Amino acid sequence: xxxxxxxxxxxxxxxxxxxxxxxxxxxxxxxxxxxxxxxxxxxxxxxxxxxxxxxxxxxxxxxxxxxxxxxxxxxxxxxxxxxxxxxxxxxxxxxxxxxxxxxxxxxxxxxxxxxxxxxxxxxxxxxxxxxxxxxxxxxxxxxx
Amino acid sequence: xxxxxxxxxxxxxxxxxxxxxxxxxxxxxxxxxxxxxxxxxxxxxxxxxxxxxxxxxxxxxxxxxxxxxxxxxxxxxxxxxxxxxxxxxxxxxxxxxxxxxxxxxxxxxxxxxxxxxxxxxxxxxxxxxxxxxxxxxxxxxxxxxxxxxxxxxxxxxxxxxxxxxxxxxxxxxxxxxxxxxxxxxxxxxxxxxxxxxxxxxxxxxxxxxxxxxxxxxxxxxxxxxxxxxxxxxxxxxxxxxxxxxxxxxxxxxxxxxxxxxxxxxxxxxxxxxxxxxxxx
Numbered sequence: 001x002x003x004x005x006x007x008x009x010x011x012x013x014x015x016x017x018x019x020x021x022x023x024x025x026x027x028x029x030x031x032x033x034x035x036x037x038x039x040x041x042x043x044x045x046x047x048x049x050x051x052x053x054x055x056x057x058x059x060x061x062x063x064x065x066x067x068x069x070x071x072x073x074x075x076x077x078x079x080x081x082x083x084x085x086x087x088x089x090x091x092x093x094x095x096x097x098x099x100x101x102x103x104x105x106x107x108x109x110x111x112x113x114x115x116x117x118x119x120x121x122x123x124x125x126x127x128x129x130x131x132x133x134x135x136x137x138x139x140x141x142x143x144x
Numbered sequence: 145x146x147x148x149x150x151x152x153x154x155x156x157x158x159x160x161x162x163x164x165x166x167x168x169x170x171x172x173x174x175x176x177x178x179x180x181x182x183x184x185x186x187x188x189x190x191x192x193x194x195x196x197x198x199x200x201x202x203x204x205x206x207x208x209x210x211x212x213x214x215x216x217x218x219x220x221x222x223x224x225x226x227x228x229x230x231x232x233x234x235x236x237x238x239x240x241x242x243x244x245x246x247x248x249x250x251x252x253x254x255x256x257x258x259x260x261x262x263x264x265x266x267x268x269x270x271x272x273x274x275x276x277x278x279x280x281x282x283x284x285x286x287x288x289x290x291x292x293x294x295x296x297x298x299x300x301x302x303x304x305x306x307x308x309x310x311x312x313x314x315x316x317x318x319x320x321x322x323x324x325x326x327x328x329x330x331x332x333x334x335x336x337x338x339x340x341x342x343x344x345x346x347x348x349x350x351x352x353x354x355x356x357x358x359x360x361x362x363x364x365x366x367x368x369x370x371x372x373x374x375x376x377x378x379x380x381x382x383x384x385x386x387x388x389x390x391x392x393x394x395x396x397x398x399x400x401x402x403x404x405x406x407x408x409x410x411x412x413x414x415x416x417x418x419x420x421x422x423x424x
Contacts, residue, residue: 022222022225023224023225023228023229024158024161026158026161027161027228027232028228030165030231030232030235031227031228031229031230031231031232031235032231033231033235034230034231034232034233034234034235034236034238035231037234037235037238038201038205038231038234041201041261041265042198042201042202044257044261045194045195045197045198045201045261045265046194046195046198048194048258049193049194049195049198085191086190086191088191112187112190112191114190114191114255114256114258114259115190115256115258115259116256116257116258116259117190117254117255117256117259118254118255119254120254144187144191
């Protein structure tokens with residue numbers, strides 16, 4: 001490719017064949033890998049397209065940790081979408097409860113929670129969550 | 145294969161090919177970086193319809209084969225060499241996209257396979273264009289060695305389509321596209337279409353850029369305008385419409401908005417189409 005005016009090349013070339021290169025075995029190997037990757041990806045996407053009747057988002061929320069912060073307490077949560085569609089602008093409310101009494105309520109918004117994926121976030125409380133019942137709920141979302 | 149070993153010599157093949165791979169990687173990064181760093185592109189990766197993403201990827205293969213004919217990684221003799229190049233650059237572009245997205249933290253554990261695959265595939269498309277063009281734009285060979293002669297009429301139309309697709313890919317995912325469409329009055333849409341047409345024609349025929357075409361004296365100006373610029377712009381609008389559809393931007397929109405959005409996206413597309421004829 002980068003050998004200018006290679007005399008042996010010039011000598012062996014027939015007039016009908018200009019200075020063009022054929023594909024080396026190594027390149028064929030890499031091309032085959034590329035081809036296999038493209039074929040596999042296409043197959044996967046087509047399967048996804050066919051096996052995905054728009055199943056609405058199904059959100060599960062769980063508390064992953066409670067830590068103290070300088071201003072109070074942080075409840076970290078994990079949101080998992082087991083549905084077949086993405087939830088955009090997902091609103092999440094966390095409450096500290098004493099039975100029926102809501103002691104404190106905080107909200108967070110997840111920009112996107114894709115299908116079959118998880119995202120993490122946190123809610124800041126002034127009261128100690130360990131002394132109360134923590135409840136997490138998803139309120140609503142928009143189609144992206 | 146025997147021809148290859150006879151003309152190039154076995155030791156010479158691999159370093160040159162590896163250098164070509166390196167260039168392709170660089171090209172994928174240069175052309176795809178704006179998109180790798182656009183959050184709408186990451187999001188489209190998971191909420192875009194998988195069927196449309198498959199159509200996009202499937203169409204990329206013949207586009208790359210065509211680009212390889214006119215520019216590409218190396219001077220190629222046969223169509224099967226172009227096909228090989230197309231799959232090589234797809235692999236390189238997928239690798240580049242995966243590495244960069246992972247370093248950016250856009251790919252992380254806890255994401256579904258669908259999300260990861262979608263994000264990578266969407267970036268692989270522009271990256272592979274860049275990788276394919278890397279040879280023609282960054283290559284060290286003298287012009288003459290890779291000169292394959294002037295493309296035919298259909299070749300020029302194809303190049304315009306490829307240029308339009310590449311540039312519209314940069315803009316189509318952004319929120320601004322939709323916003324601009326809503327801000328424009330109908331007369332502004334019409335004016336933008338006229339301006340796009342004028343710019344396309346000027347880029348190639350009037351401003352005398354390197355690579356531009358000189359209209360042969362015996363062909364009247366209106367004929368060149370009708371056959372090249374107008375048909376080219378129609379291709380640009382078609383490509384814009386396809387890109388908007390692929391990204392789900394046409395879903396549930398009124399016909400007027402769809403036409404208007406095609407014209408807005410056709411503006412960068414027209415510049416891309418004209419540039420493609422200059423660059424390639």
